[in-house]
Amino acid sequence: MIDPVAFYIFGKEVRWYGILIAAAVLLGIYLAVREAKRLGYDPDLFIDFCLWVIPISIVGARIYYVIFQWDYYSAHPSEIIAIWHGGIAIYGAVLAGILVGIIFAKLRKVDFWSLADIVAPSLILGQAIGRWGNFFNGEAYGYLISSPKWQWFPAAVYIDGQWHMATFFYESMWDLAVFIFLMRYRRRKKYSGDVFLGYLALYGIGRFIVEGLRTDSLMWGSLRVSQALSLILIAAAVLIRVYWMRTGKQQFSMEDAALQANANDEDDVGDL
Secondary structure, three states: OOOOEEEEEOOEEEEHHHHHHHHHHHHHHHHHHHHHHHHOOOHHHHHHHHHHHHHHHHHHHHHHHHHOOHHHHOOOHHHOOOHHHOOOOHHHHHHHHHHHHHHHHHHHOOOHHHHHHHHHHHHHHHHHHHHHHHHHHOOOOEOEOOOHHHOOOOOEEEEOOEEEEOHHHHHHHHHHHHHHHHHHHOOOOOOOOHHHHHHHHHHHHHHHHHHOOEOOOOEEOOEEHHHHHHHHHHHHHHHHHHHHHHHOOOOOOHHHHHHHHHHOOOOOHHHO
16 A cells, blocks of 8 residues: 655655645646636636635535534544544535535626636546545545456555455546546537536536445445435436526526637647
């Protein structure tokens, strides 16, 4: 197993997980600001949004995890805030981020769906990078693999003397594929919000499948929480998109339509 600690600063551990999460956040901010500039938005708006959404999403990720591990945390309340001991869940961050996005958009008088479209590729890329933190921590793996012909990385990962399904890798590669798709699809979208709904649906599909292979899922009784939430988000994305089609939702705000027309003249393949 690879050492999860990258190095020490004044005797304090600096873990690979933290380094990867920080790198994912910085890269995500860079991509979102670049996309905002491409579309003609004030990039400072997205810097402000990041200052809102990043800390609150971290809190949301922790709260989500604690809720579904309440048997432990109710007996160890001092550990609830000890996020440095591990225990966050990406779906908690996503839900908190959506709530923050709605509030921020209302206060700053911008279209929530346009904001979400710009952020969605950054989010899924961050998830693809962040999953490698699970590799260094030796977590988020799947069932045992007993057949020697499959006992090799990345089909499997060696944890505590046994080979397990490398589910962190499967999800990371799916997330990367979704990122590439969204980066291309954003220039062909029909409605403000299409890119974000695509993120919810496609990530949900991949997460539902991979979660069924994991052995450390958050549970609610006999139900895998992330699988249930994936289905809810997939259904929500599809229903919203169908509703827009049937009700004749304006494809873009007037501002977005002009910005998109100008932006489509630019070649942004380099973003990939």
